[in-house]
Amino acid sequence: MRRDVALAHASRLVNHGPTVLVVTEHAGRRNVMAAAWSMPVEFTPPRIAVVVDKKTFTRELLAASGRFALCLPCPPLVDLSCAVGSSSGRDEDKFQRHRIAHFPGPVLGLPLIEGCSAWLELRHLPEPHAEDAYDTVFGEVVSAQADDRVFAQGRWSFRDDNADLHTLHHLGAGRFAVPSRVLSAGG
Amino acid sequence: MRRDVALAHASRLVNHGPTVLVVTEHAGRRNVMAAAWSMPVEFTPPRIAVVVDKKTFTRELLAASGRFALCLPCPPLVDLSCAVGSSSGRDEDKFQRHRIAHFPGPVLGLPLIEGCSAWLELRHLPEPHAEDAYDTVFGEVVSAQADDRVFAQGRWSFRDDNADLHTLHHLGAGRFAVPSRVLSAGG
Numbered sequence: 001m002r003r004d005v006a007l008a009h010a011s012r013l014v015n016h017g018p019t020v021l022v023v024t025e026h027a028g029r030r031n032v033m034a035a036a037w038s039m040p041v042e043f044t045p046p047r048i049a050v051v052v053d054k055k056t057f058t059r060e061l062l063a064a065s066g067r068f069a070l071c072l073p074c075p076p077l078v079d080l081s082c083a084v085g086s087s088s089g090r091d092e093d094k095f096q097r098h099r100i101a102h103f104p105g106p107v108l109g110l111p112l113i114e115g116c117s118a119w120l121e122l123r124h125l126p127e128p129h130a131e132d133a134y135d136t137v138f139g140e141v142v143s144a145q146a147d148d149r150v151f152a153q154g155r156w157s158f159r160d161d162n163a164d165l166h167t168l169h170h171l172g173a174g175r176f177a178v179p180s181r182v183l184s185a186g187g
Numbered sequence: 188m189r190r191d192v193a194l195a196h197a198s199r200l201v202n203h204g205p206t207v208l209v210v211t212e213h214a215g216r217r218n219v220m221a222a223a224w225s226m227p228v229e230f231t232p233p234r235i236a237v238v239v240d241k242k243t244f245t246r247e248l249l250a251a252s253g254r255f256a257l258c259l260p261c262p263p264l265v266d267l268s269c270a271v272g273s274s275s276g277r278d279e280d281k282f283q284r285h286r287i288a289h290f291p292g293p294v295l296g297l298p299l300i301e302g303c304s305a306w307l308e309l310r311h312l313p314e315p316h317a318e319d320a321y322d323t324v325f326g327e328v329v330s331a332q333a334d335d336r337v338f339a340q341g342r343w344s345f346r347d348d349n350a351d352l353h354t355l356h357h358l359g360a361g362r363f364a365v366p367s368r369v370l371s372a373g374g
Contacts, residue, residue, distance in 0.1 A: 041323055078372050129318050172199050175342070177203050182364050
């Protein structure tokens with residue numbers, strides 16, 4: 001079941017390098033793209049950097065609206081993740097084309113994608129130089145949620161019985177690693 | 188066996204979000220710290236961003252020398268990764284304290300850590316604002332190598348028989364996920 005995640009734990013959601021689906025919406029247009037390149041940059045306040053090519057429709061909507069969302073896809077969404085990562089939303093509504101079920105984000109109202117394992121809404125922190133030189137976009141997390149079957153009390157729990165909720169980690173060329181084995185220091 | 192990786196494939200080494208060990212050296216001092224937060228920002232030339240707190244000794248050596256290396260630890264190095272991530276190298280040489288075996292990087296000569304699955308040397312791309320505001324440090328890869336039992340021909344191959352060479356993905360609090368299961372789109 002979808003549960004709120006304390007903002008103090010939000011960086012944990014992307015700490016281990018999952019692929020994310022970047023959702024944007026502005027003036028009646030909406031879009032989703034896949035991004036393999038993201039990382040937290042700060043715990044408190046929770047801030048995240050994500051690489052979004054300046055030629056994409058996502059960058060246009062993101063800059064115009066000042067907000068974006070990150071949804072963490074899991075194994076049943078592998079094909080969708082590749083599909084939305086390889087076409088532009090400039091000419092068609094990918095939500096409609098791929099019949100993507102969604103629900104409104106709790107703070108910004110962005111269309112968050114059903115069936116993911118976690119969801120974050122962010123306010124854009126404009127950084128013209130980093131955006132221009134490195135396509136690196138910064139945002140501050142204003143809402144965080146996760147499926148409590150795989151993330152609860154501030155931590156991921158990857159087990160055999162929730163394998164369909166594990167995160168995806170893009171290896172390139174449509175191949176994804178899934179972090180199903182967990183090790184502990186001193187263990 | 189350690190093999191050179193074409194620079195065109197260097198971003199693949201960190202595409203899936205592994206924890207890295209950041210190695211620095213300047214004027215006879217050297218250091219290593221663990222960083223969970225890094226990502227590629229560009230394929231060609233291969234560029235990577237990594238979050239390194241401005242209070243660390245690593246930042247000091249990195250800024251003074253203009254170079255750093257990223258080594259990708261694997262399961263046998265879990266305890267070492269936590270150990271070097273939780274103490275400062277300002278007062279002691281962590282290489283010596285933890286008896287870390289190393290070899291010289293092929294381009295910059297940095298002390299790269301034996302037993303990792305991949306190694307990158309980078310020239311620092313100074314970005315004072317991003318470094319100050321987000322502790323985000325950018326670098327351009329000038330050498331890349333990987334153990335060919337787990338990365339060859341530009342791609343990771345995570346299998347049961349090379350499990351000790353899989354990458355580590357920090358979940359927080361000394362727990363690491365290991366991406367041992369691989370899925371393909373359309374598969």
